[in-house]
Amino acid sequence: MRELLLFNTLTRKKEVFIPIESGKVRMYCCGPTVYNYQHIGNLRTFFFEDILRRVLEINGYAVTHVLNITDVGHLISDEDEGDDKMELGAKRENKSVWEIAEYYTNVFKKDLERMHILPATHNPKATSYIHQQIAMVRCLEELGYTYVTGDGVYFDTSKFTGYGKLARLDIEGLEAGERVEFSVEKKNKTDFALWKFSPKDSQRQMEWESPWGKGFPGWHIECSAMSKALLGNNFDIHCGGVDHIPVHHTNEIAQSEACNREKFVNYWLHGEFLLETDGKMSKSKGEFLTLQYLMDKGFHPMHYRYFLMNTHYRKKLNFSFEALDGARTSFERLKNRILTLKDNEKERKVDNSNIEKYLSSFFSKINDDLNVTEALALLWEMLKDNALNPVEKIEIAFEMDKVFGFGLKDIEHEDEVLDVPDEVMQIAGQRMEAKNQQDYKKADDLRNQLSAMGWKVIDTKDGFKLEKL
Helix, strand or coil: CCCCEEEECCCCEEEECCCCECCEEEEEECCCECCCCCEHHHHHHHHHHHHHHHHHHHCCCEEEEEECEECCCCECCCCCCCCEHHHHHHHHHCCCHHHHHHHHHHHHHHHHHHCCCCCCCECCEHHHHHHHHHHHHHHHHHCCCEEECCCEEEECHHHCCCCCCCCCCCCCCCCCCCCCCCCCCCCCCCCEEEEEECCCCCCCCCCECCCCCCEEECHHHHHHHHHHHHHCCCEEEEEEEHHHHHHHHHHHHHHHHHHHCCCCEEEEEEECCEEECCEECCHHHCCCCEHHHHHHCCCCHHHHHHHHCCCCCCCCEECCHHHHHHHHHHHHHHHHHHHHHHHCCCCCCCCHHHHHHHHHHHHHHHCECCCHHHHHHHHHHHHCCCCCCHHHHHHHHHHHHHHHCCCHHHCCHHHCCCCCCHHHHHHHHHHHHHHHCCCHHHHHHHHHHHHHCCEEEEEECCEEEEEEC
16 A cells, blocks of 8 residues: 555654554544534534545545534533533524434534535444443543542543643643633542533433433543444544644543553544634634535535635635635636536547556645645646646546545536626525525515526525526
C-alpha cells in the first residue's frame, strides 16, 4: 500500500499510518447530539471525516466506521452542570425526548446523504448502550478510580497517570471555570461525571436504575462504552472537532485506558472550526445556519461541499455567502466541463502513462494528511491539459472523485445548471423562503416576476432549479 501520513493530535506531528490489523481500519467518530438541527459548522467536521474515510478506502483499506448518536446525557455545560440538551429540546418543542431524538436523527442522516457523506458502518445510540456504560463505570469503581458526590459518580483524574496528555493540559495552572467548575464535592478541578443522579424535585424522561441509584450516564462514558463494544479496547483512529480535545476526548482516554488497562486509540484526528464574522459557529447563539437554509437560498449541497475544500481540515475556515457563491460558480463550471467531456468521449487510445502521472500526483497530495485543497487544484490542472484526450480526462476525474465525492459519474445534461444571473438566483431564493414560511401569495408574485424576466422555477426535492423560457 502507498504511504499515508496523518497528523496525530496526540503527538502533534504527521505520522505514517500503520493499522493494527493489516488492510483494515477501525475508526470512531463523535456524532451529533440530536436535540436540534446540525449547523453547517457541525457538517464541516463530518465532511472532513468523510474525506478521511474515502482516502483510506481508495488506498485499499476496509474501514469499519462508527458514528454515534448522542440522545441522552449531554449537558449544556462541559462542567457536568445544567440541563440535558435532549430534555431542553423536548421542552422547547413540547415533544417527548424520544420524539426529539428520532426526528433530529433522521434530519441529520438526510443532511449527510445530501452532502454525499458515506453512511457509517454503525450508528449506535447512547440509549441503546446503557448496560455497557454502567458496566464500564462499575469497572472503574472496582479499580478505585471513582467516588460518589451528592449529584453523581465521578472519575478521580488524580489517579490516572497522564491525564490531559491529548490536550497537554496544565492541570496545576487551571483555575476554576477555565476547564471545570470546582465544587466543594469534587476532589480535583478536572474530575468529571460518569453517572448523574436524577434530580429529586422532578422526573426526567430518560432515566435508568443503576447500582448507585436512578439516573443517567455522563456524556463522555457513552463513547468509551460504545467504541469498546463495536471496535474493541484498542482501535486505529478517533475523530472529532477541535473543541473535543480538552474535555470530551481527554476524558474518554482517561476512563477507557483506566478500565481497559491498555492504549485506547493510536491516531487522533481533529477538524478545525467554521467561523462566522463574529467567531465560531454555535447553536448556543440561537440563530445558526443549516444545510436546508443554504438550499432555500438556492445553493446545492455540492456547492457547500466544494466550498469546504477551499481550506485544509486543520485550518479555520471563514464562511460567507460571497465565498459560497464562488464555490457554486466553480462547481457548476466543473459539472459543465465533465458533461462536455462525456459528449466527446469516444473510442480513443488511452496512454496509461498520462493517467498514472496525474494519479500519482493526486495520491501524493491526498496521502499527505488529506490535502484535498491541492488535489482539487490538480483536478483543474488535469482538465486543462491539452495533452490528454477526453477519455483519459474522464478516467482520471472519476478516480479522483472517489475522494472528492461530487458524484461526477452521475451528472447528466438534465442536471446542468445554466449561467443564472445573480439577481434571478436571489429572487428564486426569496421565493423558496416565502414558500417555506407558507407565504404563498409572495411566492406566487416572485414566481411571476421570474417569469417576466424569462426564467421558469421548478421545485425539486433538494430545493429548486431554474430553466430559461
